[in-house]
Amino acid sequence: MAEHIKPKYIDTFYRRTISGSVNYPNLQHEHSTQVLVIGAGLAGLTCTLELAYKGFQVTAIDTNKIGWGASGRNGGSVSPAWSANSDAILHKVGRNHFDELYRLSMEGVSMVKEYATRLAANTCPLQFGHLKVSTYNNSDAFMRFCDDQNKRYGRELKFLDQDEVKQLLNSPRYYQGVYANDGFHFHPLNYCHALAKEASRLGANIFENTPATTISRSNYGFKVKTPLATIDADIVVICTGGYTGSLVPKLQQSFLPIATYIMLSEPLGNELKQSIKTRAAIGDTRRAGNYYRIVDGNRLQWGGHITTRTTDPENITRILKKELALCYPQLKDIPIAITWSGLMSYARHMMPQVGMLENNLWYCTAFGGHGVNTTSAGARTVAEAISGESDRYRLFRPFGLVWNGGQIGKVAVQLTYWKYQLQDLMKEHCNLG
Numbered sequence: 217m218a219e220h221i222k223p224k225y226i227d228t229f230y231r232r233t234i235s236g237s238v239n240y241p242n243l244q245h246e247h248s249t250q251v252l253v254i255g256a257g258l259a260g261l262t263c264t265l266e267l268a269y270k271g272f273q274v275t276a277i278d279t280n281k282i283g284w285g286a287s288g289r290n291g292g293s294v295s296p297a298w299s300a301n302s303d304a305i306l307h308k309v310g311r312n313h314f315d316e317l318y319r320l321s322m323e324g325v326s327m328v329k330e331y332a333t334r335l336a337a338n339t340c341p342l343q344f345g346h347l348k349v350s351t352y353n354n355s356d357a358f359m360r361f362c363d364d365q366n367k368r369y370g371r372e373l374k375f376l377d378q379d380e381v382k383q384l385l386n387s388p389r390y391y392q393g394v395y396a397n398d399g400f401h402f403h404p405l406n407y408c409h410a411l412a413k414e415a416s417r418l419g420a421n422i423f424e425n426t427p428a429t430t431i432s433r434s435n436y437g438f439k440v441k442t443p444l445a446t447i448d449a450d451i452v453v454i455c456t457g458g459y460t461g462s463l464v465p466k467l468q469q470s471f472l473p474i475a476t477y478i479m480l481s482e483p484l485g486n487e488l489k490q491s492i493k494t495r496a497a498i499g500d501t502r503r504a505g506n507y508y509r510i511v512d513g514n515r516l517q518w519g520g521h522i523t524t525r526t527t528d529p530e531n532i533t534r535i536l537k538k539e540l541a542l543c544y545p546q547l548k549d550i551p552i553a554i555t556w557s558g559l560m561s562y563a564r565h566m567m568p569q570v571g572m573l574e575n576n577l578w579y580c581t582a583f584g585g586h587g588v589n590t591t592s593a594g595a596r597t598v599a600e601a602i603s604g605e606s607d608r609y610r611l612f613r614p615f616g617l618v619w620n621g622g623q624i625g626k627v628a629v630q631l632t633y634w635k636y637q638l639q640d641l642m643k644e645h646c647n648l649g
């Protein structure tokens with residue numbers, strides 16, 4: 217277990233949320249497989265399932281449990297796009313390549329929708345609607361965005377003016393909004409379990425509490441060591457996200473683990489109903505902004521804030537409540553049931569890292585804070601490459617494994633975050649002034 221995560225948070229969250237779960241054994245004997253997937257988060261489980269559907273003999277292992285990392289404890293909001301800013305991607309790869317990537321991110325949304333509906337209708341129902349709201353006056357940009365997305369990608373985004381936003385969200389902080397009916401939110405941990413169950417049904421082997429400690433070349437493929445066993449595999453896919461350790465130093469040096477935080481309220485009454493009158497997932501325009509939704513019909517799940525610190529701040533709840541109070545002063549004293557954190561994996565370019573380290577040794581990681589749709593899409597491209605069906609994974613080539621900058625990289629990220637916060641404050645202040 218990563219030392220910076222406080223076990224009490226994770227265990228409480230894991231137990232509270234899980235439904236219809238299966239415990240998978242840890243591996244205690246020699247094992248051989250065609251494809252070994254290391255890391256059973258959304259990237260690893262989706263890759264496992266896609267390969268199992270294609271008839272491969274697949275094994276997935278995780279140091280902890282299914283979905284224990286970011287995948288099982290995230291905000292559960294699913295919408296198109298990547299973690300990197302669209303302008304930056306467009307600038308780097310040009311219009312056609314950008315459009316292909318954007319459509320791939322939409323395909324990721326459709327994949328999650330299809331799998332969740334087919335495999336987990338009871339444990340993981342989808343709540344449709346995604347609302348993005350601006351904390352400053354942003355009419356023109358939001359209108360242009362809706363127009364462009366609708367024309368170019370056939371979406372049905374709806375621009376909401378300030379009054380329309382006010383009818384949905386009783387907050388003094390928000391201006392305009394964009395409502396997407398193709399976005400949704402759901403229960404991410406139950407979704408992970410549904411993927412694992414289906415992969416298992418198709419014959420995939422899944423082992424929990426089974427960390428990969430070394431990977432080496434053998435005559436036929438790879439030998440991967442775990443504390444109690446050795447796994448022979450023809451092909452290896454590394455999907456270890458923000459929890460990537462020293463297994464492959466090149467990967468470890470190519471991403472930064474960034475923490476983000478969520479709190480979940482106790483059941484609430486009228487104060488919640490009168491404050492948030494939509495069931496959509498909500499996110500605001502602040503960089504590393506707030507993301508929240510109503511869950512269980514009467515609880516507020518509120519996420520936000522990022523740090524590069526390797527220990528959780530003692531006062532996560534206080535930090536999140538401060539933001540909540542700015543958005544909804546009337547909710548500032550609501551009782552909080554639990555709070556937790558998780559690690560996202562960010563490359564410097566903020567795009568996923570998907571590709572081959574050497575022949576038959578794949579990586580599929582660094583999906584950042586927009587990871588539910590993108591892990592699915594990235595994992596599918598790797599499965600297609602392994603089966604020889606497509607080389608769509610090359611769409612990620614312009615981004616690649618870039619050195620994370622070590623300790624200086626961490627400092628730079630923290631400084632950039634503070635700069636963004638300052639810019640957000642200035643934009644908001646200009647509106648107020």
Ligand SMILES: Cc1cc2nc3c(=O)[nH]c(=O)nc-3n(C[C@H](O)[C@H](O)[C@H](O)COP(=O)(O)OP(=O)(O)OC[C@H]3O[C@@H](n4cnc5c(N)ncnc54)[C@H](O)[C@@H]3O)c2cc1C
Pocket residue numbers: 254255256257258259260277278279280281282283284285286287288289290291292293294295426427428429455456457458459460461463476477478507519557558559560561580581582583584585586587588589591
């Ligand atoms: C708090 C939080 C909120 C978020 N909210 C959203 C959201 O609302 N919408 C959205 O789209 N994205 C969100 N994200 C981002 C999204 O959750 C991630 O991008 C995505 O889940 C990453 O999936 P992954 O499979 O790459 O990594 P992970 O889910 O982190 O999985 C990696 C797994 O690898 C395992 N592992 C590591 N090393 C080894 C090893 N040596 N051997 C075996 N196993 C190993 C770990 O135990 C872990 O289970 C959020 C993230 C966090 C942390």
